[in-house]
Amino acid sequence: MKPYVICLMASSLDGRTHPSRWRPKGVGGDWFERIHDELGGDAWVIGRVTGSEFAKGKPYPETDAKFPRENWIARRDAKTYGVVLDAYGKIGWGRSDIGGDPIVVVLTEGVPDSHLAGLRAEGVSYIFAGKSGIDLALTLDILSRELGVKRLLVEGGGVANGAFLRAGLIDEFNLILSPAIDGARGAPFVFDSTEADSEQRAPLTAMTLESTRDLGGGVLLLRYLIQNGASK
Secondary structure: OOOOEEEEEEEOOOOOOOHHHHHOOOOOOOHHHHHHHHHHOOEEOOOOOHHHOOOOOOOOOOOOOOOOOOOOOOOOOOOOEEEOOOOOOOOOOOOOEOEEEEEEEEEEOOOOOHHHHHHHHOOEEEOOOOOOOOOHHHHHHHHHHHHHEEEEOOOOHHHHHHHHHHOOOOOOOEEEEEEOOOOOOOOEEOOOOHHOOOOOOOOOOEEEEEEEEEEOOOOOEEEEEEEEEEOO
């Protein structure tokens, strides 16, 4: 069964997600982690670029070992899992968890065996969700079947968020909106795409504002429920 998927992001009024660029400085506070905890997901997911910010290791060394392209789960007893989309196995982790949440990497079948060996050596779980590209619907199905994930938080970056949105998989969007503006080119957006996906539109048929919460200092939490139709 597909998990209930909530996208949680924090942004400036112009939809940018790097607080260091916002003006005025210092607005927004540390609400993201608090709202993350309140939402109570069984797992959260980020893309490769965001995932790389948490990595402490280097690319894994070559090996003669061979591994089947089968899901490998190091831990099944965690309360929460940190899921990272890394289609081609670019991240050398140097750790097995993020903030105490065991890492689960989503791969494609084309990753080298040396990468699988490195993940196993570090106790990093991995699943396969496609031959050459990640199938997000399949990813959700595997997380549900393998780890019992019923509630998943999608938390960036913009390309990963956009991929889930265009796949029609997001059920709810929670936006922490800060009274600041970026106002310049180059910063990532809440939802974005690669050049190849730039003409693809999300199958949204309705968005309903479920609640508005004043977090103080001009910061708002906007909660939208999303209806998706067939992709076009």
